[in-house]
Amino acid sequence: MGDGTTNIGAWHESLNMAKLYQLPIIYFIVNNGYGMGLKVERGSAEPDLYKKGCAFRMHGERVEGRDILATRDAVRRLRQRAEEEGEPAILEAMSYRFRGHSVVDPARYRSEEEVRQGRADDPIQRYAHALSEAGLIDEDWIRQTTDRVEREVQEAIEFANNSDNPRIEDLFDFMYATPVANMPSKEDALEAARIAGMEV
Numbered sequence: 411m412g413d414g415t416t417n418i419g420a421w422h423e424s425l426n427m428a429k430l431y432q433l434p435i436i437y438f439i440v441n442n443g444y445g446m447g448l449k450v451e452r453g454s455a456e457p458d459l460y461k462k463g464c465a466f467r468m469h470g471e472r473v474e475g476r477d478i479l480a481t482r483d484a485v486r487r488l489r490q491r492a493e494e495e496g497e498p499a500i501l502e503a504m505s506y507r508f509r510g511h512s513v514v515d516p517a518r519y520r521s522e523e524e525v526r527q528g529r530a531d532d533p534i535q536r537y538a539h540a541l542s543e544a545g546l547i548d549e550d551w552i553r554q555t556t557d558r559v560e561r562e563v564q565e566a567i568e569f570a571n572n573s574d575n576p577r578i579e580d581l582f583d584f585m586y587a588t589p590v591a592n593m594p595s596k597e598d599a600l601e602a603a604r605i606a607g608m609e610v
């Protein structure tokens with residue numbers, strides 16, 4: 411989840427239930443410094459987000475999220491605890507948001523210098539560097555992989571642009587693993603669309 415989620419009441423209720431019922435859950439928070447345009451320190455009375463489970467006696471810790479291996483190790487450890495001891499935990503992965511919250515957010519609430527510094531610590535480049543240092547990959551491999559991924563992404567964008575819009579009656583398909591009580595049926599969705607004046 412994002413850091414913004416940790417200020418919502420439902421999240422705190424979920425922590426309480428997870429601890430009471432000893433559910434094997436890892437709450438993995440990506441703390442990228444901002445919830446929409448709000449700095450974490452301005453939106454959360456406790457900006458050390460991993461501490462937010464203390465009211466429920468839930469273990470929490472922070473990891474450098476830009477360090478892929480450190481993050482993997484922390485998740486492994488907490489996963490083992492969750493599975494073997496039924497101990498839920500919070501893991502806060504520190505990060506930085508390169509762009510605005512969405513395409514309509516020009517991110518004027520932060521300086522260009524801050525963004526420049528944040529971008530300088532790119533986790534993908536950091537890991538590529540670590541792999542190069544270990545002699546596992548070289549410049550050629552990095553270039554070829556970058557080109558291949560770029561091609562794949564462009565193809566996916568073209569596929570999406572050339573596809574028909576989804577149908578309104580398919581709105582709830584593939585959203586939940588199990589049936590949800592009171593979920594609108596396809597007929598309800600169609601009826602709502604008709605009432606809204608859409609052609610269905």
Ligand SMILES: Cc1ncc(C[n+]2csc(CCOP(=O)(O)OP(=O)(O)O)c2C)c(N)n1
Pocket residue numbers: 411412413414415418442444445446447507511
């Ligand atoms: C239940 C709910 N409340 C409020 C919102 C409105 N909202 C959309 S994004 C957001 C903040 C998200 O913050 P974060 O997860 O840190 O995402 P980031 O800004 O880093 O993309 C809020 C409050 C929402 N989508 N859902």
